[in-house]
Amino acid sequence: MFKPSTKTAVTTAAAIAFVAAAALPHAAFAADVLRIGAPLALTGGLADEGKKQEAVWQLWLDKLNAAGGVKVGDKTMKVEIIKYDYQTDGKRAGQLAEKLITDDKVDFLTAPFGSGHTKIIAAVTERYQVPLLACVASSESVYDQSFKYLFGTLAPNSGMTDAMAALYKEKLPTLKKVAIYGRDDVFPKSMATSMATSAKAAGIEVVYNELYAVGTMDHSAAISAIKSTGADWIYMTGYTQDLILGRKQLNDLGVKAPIVTMVTGPAYREFTDGLGDLADGVTSSTWWHHATAYTGAAGVWPSTEAFYKDFTAAFKSDPDYVHASCAAAADVLVNAVQKAGGTDKAKVRDALEATDMLTFYGPIKFGPNHMNLGRDMPIIQVQGKDIKVLYPASIANAEMKLIK
Template identity: 35%
Template sequence: MTTLPAAAAFAQEVVLGASVQLTGPVANTGRYYRDAYQLAIDKINAAGGVKIGGTAHKLALKLYDNQSDVNLSVRQYTQLVSQDKVNLLLGPFASNFALADSAVSEKYKVPMVQGGGASDQIFSRKFKYIFGTLAPASNYFGSTIDMLKSLKPVPRSVALLYADDAFDVSVAEGTRPMLKKAGFDTVMDERYSTNATDFNSLLSQVKSKNVDVVLVAGHETEILNFVRQAKSLAVAPKLYSFTVGVPSEDFRKALGKDADYAFGMTAWLPSTTLKDRWFGDAQKFADEYKAKFGYDPDYHAASGAADVEAIVQAIETAGSIDPAKVRDALAKSKFDSLYGPIAFSPEGQIDLPQVVIQVQGDKLVEIYGAKGGVNAPKYPMPAWNAR
């Protein structure tokens, strides 16, 4: 079997490479990226592919499973650029992965557009080849804190709990000064280990200190454990809010009625007002996603699809797949996507406001956004035995 030289292969396909978590502890979120990447690529190919200098090229995806292992992910990204010779990179899920993997894209000077890592650390290193479509982790609780000030009765005491990974540490570092400025009394500020399963000690402190508001930064399995143990210990603060989980259909199904009253945040909700070149609008994207994969997309999926679109827009603007030219075009990006307006800061990150959402019965309700209140929150949360 003879293989075509790389230049000839490029005439047919532009290959995007990625490593995502398809197995391991965070596979449930990792699949959003695999599915979103593939759906966006299929959609763009169906519309004629990516145009380079008047010639249409098909997109292809070269994807590895990093098994939720950061070291494996780094090796796979190295293989993607040095051996597989992919043209450009899409990202993994989770900030600690994006932090490590972006060092590969920087070393080889191949742009990576990722919608899975929000930690401010990723973008504070003056790297030129990393671009991100998640808003800064340091401001994830910003809209929630604004909402807290508008509640009646106004809560006073807050517990800030966070995992010891890059994303959650960035969340905590940004949340502390915002709580102080807003006049709240942070009575607990505790770090727990990533993939923690036992929250009994922290929950006992929440109960004994009679904390009004509990803010938890963590990943989905941690949040599930937290809620289940809160119920078993009968710990019900006036309000709790989580950085992840609440927007996810699987999270709400896993907890059933016990998900009720939980607050969360999202930078994206399906809407006909978010117009898009390929899908038409965000609602059409959500409908196609659900039809193809059998589950609803959340902001992770929308962010992942926007990553593919950003690369395609940049290739077309550059008229080239030359990595340096695509990188420069990405830096100047300005377009409307199914995820929202895409325009990267000089550091490479976009900033979309977080909308506060709450599980109310069997519905996910938009509570508070950039322009203030939208719908009434269910507050304060009742005791578990009073539901």
């Protein structure tokens, strides 16, 4: 069962550190403790996403340490996660990453939610040559900087958009026009760009393609412009609250289309809870769904089912791709430490580069740019109060419904 950490320490500008570890004296500097640093957005605009990372890492940590820790060579190590709230401030994220390395003496770091903030932290870890595991950064622009110490468990964005354009053309043969509206931020912007490229390649005309500023609180002007295009498909990118507002304003302004896609809205329970009936019919794409059935996995959970069982028992809700990818990233890091025979940063980096393993989340093998090699990623749709998987066929459990 997940229990919030109780140790706290106040740092600069009210950032709070929560240390979660076995009850060892001076655990933060013990030689037999594997220390992982985690700058997280626990307040501010990305707090919903950051709290998901915090919760699933605590679940993973409790299970790992309850089993005795990690066997590394001839010793067993407990694991400690030192977490700071960077308050959804990119500059603060970089500062706290450096603090974790220089003051807290962590062995490795995990990255926070989003490609933009991951990129900031990657610049810090690269300078100090500390391996960094990113579990919610999928924009190729983060990985094209020749970072040697950054590794990501998500696959590239383009795999999602190509499949989506092909599927929607199949389900709606009359599909001719798409309107694309994206948040001007690293991940949402890259998804909008990728979607425009995929749509054009599929013979779909892009009749609207604009970005909105971070913090935009009114989309009515853009939505009115989209309405005038007569688009068959509306594709909006952003984060949960952006997309909830966008869907409400589409309804308020009477804008309808047979296909409405919001990336990655329906992947989050907050989206469907926040919209109620207005969420029905909205499609999206994601990197993972608990309907996948991986077995014989390495790590804390031997199967998707085992992870799902523990998660739902702890939180009384379904996990999404953020939970799964981040828990799997922790498994990958521990596996690399075991392969390296210790916490030597260069050896662990080399072990990460050679990773080829099956986790409950799926296969993880890092490509030349250190992103997880592409695989078929689920396309999902809200149908009633449920999330249904439309693609790939191997895990699909519903047919796509058009919005009337």
